[in-house]
Amino acid sequence: MALPSYAGPLETFWYYAFRVFCGMVFIFLISPLLIIIPLSFNVEPYFSFTEGMLAFDPDAYSLRWYQEFFGSERWMNAIQNTFIVAVCSTILSMILGTLAALGLSRSELPFKGMIMGFLISPMIVPLIISAAGMFFFYSSLGISQSYLGLILAHTALGTPFVVITVTATLSGFDYNLVRAAASMGATPTYAFFKVTVPLILTGVISGGLFALMTSVDEVVVAIFIAGAEQRTVPMQMWAGIREQISPTILAVATLLVCMSILLLSTVEYLRRRSETIRGITPH
Amino acid sequence: MMATTVEAEGQLTPDEQKRLTADMHRSLRRKKIRAVFLVAPLLIFIMVTFVSPIATMLFRSVDNPQVSEYMPNTTAALANWDADSNELPDEATYAALVKDLVVGRENHTIGKAATRLNYEKSQMRSLLTGTARKAGRLKPPYKEQLIKINNGWGDIDNWRVIKRESSPYTLSYYVAAFDMETTPSGEIRMLPEQQRVYLQMLWRTVWMSLLITALTLLLGYPVSYLLASLPMGIANTLMIMVLLPFWTSLLVRTSSWIALLQGQGVINDILVWFGLVSDDNRLSMIYNATGTVITMTHILLPFMILPLYSVMKTIPPSYMRAARSLGATPFTAFFKVYLPQSVPGISAGAILVFILAIGYYITPALVGGQTGQFIGNMIAYHMQSSLNWGLAAALGVVLLALVLGIYALYSRLFGSNNQMTLR
Numbered sequence: 199m200a201l202p203s204y205a206g207p208l209e210t211f212w213y214y215a216f217r218v219f220c221g222m223v224f225i226f227l228i229s230p231l232l233i234i235i236p237l238s239f240n241v242e243p244y245f246s247f248t249e250g251m252l253a254f255d256p257d258a259y260s261l262r263w264y265q266e267f268f269g270s271e272r273w274m275n276a277i278q279n280t281f282i283v284a285v286c287s288t289i290l291s292m293i294l295g296t297l298a299a300l301g302l303s304r305s306e307l308p309f310k311g312m313i314m315g316f317l318i319s320p321m322i323v324p325l326i327i328s329a330a331g332m333f334f335f336y337s338s339l340g341i342s343q344s345y346l347g348l349i350l351a352h353t354a355l356g357t358p359f360v361v362i363t364v365t366a367t368l369s370g371f372d373y374n375l376v377r378a379a380a381s382m383g384a385t386p387t388y389a390f391f392k393v394t395v396p397l398i399l400t401g402v403i404s405g406g407l408f409a410l411m412t413s414v415d416e417v418v419v420a421i422f423i424a425g426a427e428q429r430t431v432p433m434q435m436w437a438g439i440r441e442q443i444s445p446t447i448l449a450v451a452t453l454l455v456c457m458s459i460l461l462l463s464t465v466e467y468l469r470r471r472s473e474t475i476r477g478i479t480p481h
Numbered sequence: 482m483m484a485t486t487v488e489a490e491g492q493l494t495p496d497e498q499k500r501l502t503a504d505m506h507r508s509l510r511r512k513k514i515r516a517v518f519l520v521a522p523l524l525i526f527i528m529v530t531f532v533s534p535i536a537t538m539l540f541r542s543v544d545n546p547q548v549s550e551y552m553p554n555t556t557a558a559l560a561n562w563d564a565d566s567n568e569l570p571d572e573a574t575y576a577a578l579v580k581d582l583v584v585g586r587e588n589h590t591i592g593k594a595a596t597r598l599n600y601e602k603s604q605m606r607s608l609l610t611g612t613a614r615k616a617g618r619l620k621p622p623y624k625e626q627l628i629k630i631n632n633g634w635g636d637i638d639n640w641r642v643i644k645r646e647s648s649p650y651t652l653s654y655y656v657a658a659f660d661m662e663t664t665p666s667g668e669i670r671m672l673p674e675q676q677r678v679y680l681q682m683l684w685r686t687v688w689m690s691l692l693i694t695a696l697t698l699l700l701g702y703p704v705s706y707l708l709a710s711l712p713m714g715i716a717n718t719l720m721i722m723v724l725l726p727f728w729t730s731l732l733v734r735t736s737s738w739i740a741l742l743q744g745q746g747v748i749n750d751i752l753v754w755f756g757l758v759s760d761d762n763r764l765s766m767i768y769n770a771t772g773t774v775i776t777m778t779h780i781l782l783p784f785m786i787l788p789l790y791s792v793m794k795t796i797p798p799s800y801m802r803a804a805r806s807l808g809a810t811p812f813t814a815f816f817k818v819y820l821p822q823s824v825p826g827i828s829a830g831a832i833l834v835f836i837l838a839i840g841y842y843i844t845p846a847l848v849g850g851q852t853g854q855f856i857g858n859m860i861a862y863h864m865q866s867s868l869n870w871g872l873a874a875a876l877g878v879v880l881l882a883l884v885l886g887i888y889a890l891y892s893r894l895f896g897s898n899n900q901m902t903l904r
Contacts, residue, residue: 202805209811220707223700226780228722230737231729233747237740243738246750294523301519306512308897313520320531322888324840326857327535327877330864334541335534354531358521416729420840422864437737438846448740451733458728462721465728 229314238263238448263381263449273450276434279393282345283430287352291409295360296402302361303368314361321358328355329399329422336423343425351419363408367401367472390407401471404465411461420447483772495841510692535881545651548643551590554579556647564641564667575623575634582609600869601653601663602642608633630753636664654660654875679876686856687883689774690838694785696778697834701785705826708786711794712861720790727783735847738776742767742848768850774847781837785830791828825895832891836884855882 241260242248251256267273271393298317300309319326332351333342341347375397379389417432424433431450436446492653493501494791551554554577562570569877585591591613599604612631619626629637646653653663660677661669671677705722708716726734740749744763752758804814843856849858856876863873 202519212811216703216707223704223782224722225727226700226779228777230734230741231726234733234740236739237747240884244703244745245743246745246747272835297900298520299525301516301521304512306509306514307520308513308683313524316527316532317523320527321644322884324842324857324880324884326840327538327881328531328861330533330873330877331534331536331538333864334536334870338537350530356525356526361523392653402558412729415732417808419733432730432732435736436843436847439732439736443739447736449774451730451736454733455725455732458725458730462724462728466724 212438224405233456234448236452238445238452240445240448244445245443246450254277255335263445266444266446267449267453268445272429273431273446273462275433276431277430279345279428280414280430280432283348283352283428284410286345286349287356288406288410290349290353291356291360292402292406295357295409296364296398297359298357299364302365303371315472316383318358320355325355325416325418331421332419333422342423343428348420348424348430352413352416353409353422355416355419356412358401359408359412363405364401371397372379399470404468404472407461407465409477411458414457499599518643534869538874539878539881540641542654542871542878543596543650543652544871545646545649545653547594547733548651551585551594552578552643552647554578554580555643557645559640559647562640564644567637569624569635570640572622572624575627576621579616579619579623582613586613586616598646600657600872601646601712602639604633605642608639620733637818641665641667651871654675654871655878657872660873679856681861681874682854683856683879685854686839689853689855690835691771693774693777693781695836696774697782697785698831700778701782701789702823702827703828704792705789706787708790710798722785723786726779727787731780731843732777734780735844738772738779739848740858742775742794754799765846768853770849770853772848772850773853773855775843777838777841777845780844784833784837788829788833789823789826793797793823793827812824828891828895832887836887840880840884 199201201210203232205213236251236259237245237247239259239261240251241258241262242249248258280350302314302317307313328351332347336342336347336351339347341350371394375393376389379393380386384392385441415432417430417436420428420430420433421436431454438444491715554819555574558574559892561569569744582591583595591607591609595606595609598609608631612627612634615630624634633639642665645663656663657668658679660672661678662672663669703750708719711719739746739757743749744765745765748766749758749763752761758764766775795838800818800822801814809817839855840857842861845853845855846861848859849855857880860873860876860880863869863876
C-alpha cells in the first residue's frame with residue numbers, strides 16, 4: 199500500500215499519521231508482553247524497574263524468582279495438575295470434536311443448526327455462568343473437587359474449538375477422494391485412516407491446540423469446581439495476584455509467554471501446511 | 482449410481498421402480514443414522530456436562546424449597562390463612578410453628594429456612610433462630626407466649642412473608658436482581674434509590690462493554706486495514722503482534738498490566754521521569770474503572786482485529802482505486818466504497834468483543850477495584866461469599882439472556898457465522 203504518486207499534501211499527512219497510529223497500536227498490543235520479561239529478572243521484589251536495572255547493572259538482575267518458582271512445591275504441583283488436566287481434556291475434546299465434525303459435515307444430518315448451537319454453546323455462554331452451573335451440578339454428582347470433574351469441564355469448554363476447526367477443514371474436503379479409495383477396494387475404516395485422517399489432521403491438531411490453551415489458561419471454572427488438591431497454574435496465579443503480589447508471578451508469566459510463542463508457531467505452521475496440502479496457495 | 486437410475490428410469494417396471502426407491506431411501510437413512518451416530522457422543526457429552534448444569538442453575542433461580550421443606554407444618558397451617566385479612570393466624574398455626582422450630586433446631590435445618598426468609602425481610606433470621614432456642618420449653622397455648630418472646634410474631638407482615646415464601650417456587654430472586662422488593666402487602670416496587678445495586682451494576686457492565694467494544698474498533702480498524710493492504714510477507718510478520726497476545730494467558734496479560742499501570746508501575750515511572758506528573762501525585766490508572774477498560778481493551782483487541790482482517794482481506798483494492806479514478810477524494814472513496822464493504826467484519830468483531838466483555842469476571846476482579854466491577858463479579862460474590870445462590874442464579878439468568886439475545890440478533894441479521902472467533 200504505497201502512497202500513490204498523485205497524493206496531495208493532505209493525503210500524505212494522513213498516510214503517515216495512519217501509519218504512526220498503527221505503529222502505536224502494535225506497541226500497545228505487544229509491549230505488555232515484552233515488559234514483563236526484564237521485570238521478571240528483577241533482584242528486588244518489585245513490579246517496576248529499579249535504577250540499577252535501567253543502568254544495566256548486572257547485580258540488579260537475578261534469577262531469584264525463577265529459582266523460587268522451580269523450588270516451590272506448590273508451583274510444581276500446579277504444573278503437574280495443569281498438565282494432567284490439559285492433556286486428558288485435550289485428547290477427549292479432539293476425539294469427541296472430530297467425530298462430531300465428521301457427522302456435522304454430512305448433509306444428511308437432521309437438525310444441524312440446532313445441534314451446532316448446542317455444541318458451540320460452551321464458547322458463547324459467559325464463563326462465570328458455566329462455572330456457577332457446573333459448581334451446583336458437579337457438587338450434586340459428587341465430582342466437584344476431583345480431577346474427573348475438572349477434566350470433564352475443560353473438555354466441554356474445549357470441544358467447540360475442535361468442532362469449528364475440523365468442520366472448517368472438512369468444508370474444503372473432496373469426498374471423491376474417499377470414493378476413489380473405496381472404488382479401489384479400501385474398506386471404510388482403511389479409507390478413513392489413510393485418506394480422511396491425513397487430510398483433516400492439521401485441523402484436528404490446531405483445534406486440539408486451541409482446546410489445550412483453553413484448559414491451560416482456564417481459571418474461572420477451575421476456582422469454582424477444583425479443590426486445593428487440583429490447584430492448577432492459573433489458579434495459583436490468580437491466588438498469587440490477589441494475595442501477595444511477588445515477581446514470581448512475572449517469572450511464571452514469562453515462561454507462559456514463551457509457551458504461547460511455541461504454540462503460535464505450531465498453529466501457524468499447521469495452517470500453512472494445510473493450505474499447501476489442499477492446494478490453496480498462501481494469499 | 483444416481484446417474485444410471487435417472488437414465489434407466491423410463492425402462493423400469495413399476496415394481497422395479499418401487500424397489501429402487503426403497504433402496505435409495507434405505508441408503509439415505511443409513512447415511513443419516515451414521516451422521517447421527519458420529520455427532521451423538523459429543524452431543525450427549527455436552528448435554529450432560531454443560532447444558533444440564535446450566536439448566537440446573539436456571540431452575541435454582543426460581544427454586545424455593547427451604548421454607549416448605551424445613552417448616553412443613555407451618556406451611557400447611559398457613560395454607561388456610563388469608564394474608565389479606567389483617568388478622569394474625571390462629572392458635573393452630575402457632576402450634577405448628579413451635580413444632581417446626583423444635584424439630585428444625587434438633588436437625589439444624591431451621592437456620593436454612595431462617596436465612597431464606599432473611600433475604601426477604603431483615604431480622605427474620607434472628608426472629609426464627611432466637612425463638613427456636615426457647616421453643617422447646619413452651620407449653621400450649623402458644624400464641625401469646627410466642628408474641629411475648631418476640632413481638633415479631635405479633636407482626637402480621639412477618640407472617641405474610643412466611644406464607645409467601647412457603648411456596649415451592651418463587652420469583653423473589655428476580656425481584657431482588659432487578660433492585661425491587663415485595664412489600665408486605667404483596668406489591669412489587671422499586672427499592673429506594675440508594676439501595677439499588679444490581680441494575681446499576683448491569684448498566685455499568687453494559688456501558689463499559691460498549692466502551693471497550695468502541696475502543697477495540699477504533700484501534701482495531703486501522704490496524705486491520707493496514708494488515709489487509711500490506712504485502713503478504715510483511716502482513717504475516719505484523720500479524721504475530723496480534724496473534725501473540727491472543728495466544729497468551731489472560732492472567733499473564735492482566736498481571737503485566739498491573740505491572741504497567743500501578744502507582745509504582747512502569748507508566749507512572751516514565752511519566753514522573755519526564756516530569757509530566759509529580760512523584761507524589763502519580764496517576765491512579767488501576768484498581769478502578771480505567772484499569773478495567775485499558776486491560777480489557779488490550780485483551781479483547783485481537784478478537785476485533787481477526788474478524789475485521791478476514792473480511793477486509795476479501796475486499797478487492799481495485800474498488801478504492803476505481804473510486805479514486807472516478808474523481809472521489811480519498812475520504813469519499815473510503816466512506817462510500819470501503820467502509821460499507823467492511824461492515825460484516827465490524828459487526829462480527831463488535832458482537833464478539835461485546836459478548837466476551839459483558840461476561841468478564843477475572844480481569845475486573847483483579848484490576849477493577851470498586852468502580853470497575855462487572856455483573857459477573859456480583860455473581861461470583863453471591864456464589865462464594867454471601868452464599869445467596871438463588872440470587873446468583875437469577876443474576877446469571879439475566880446475564881445469559883442478554884448474551885443469548887445479542888447472539889440471536891446477530892445470527893438473525895448476519896447469518897450464523899460460527900467461525901467468528903477463528904480465522
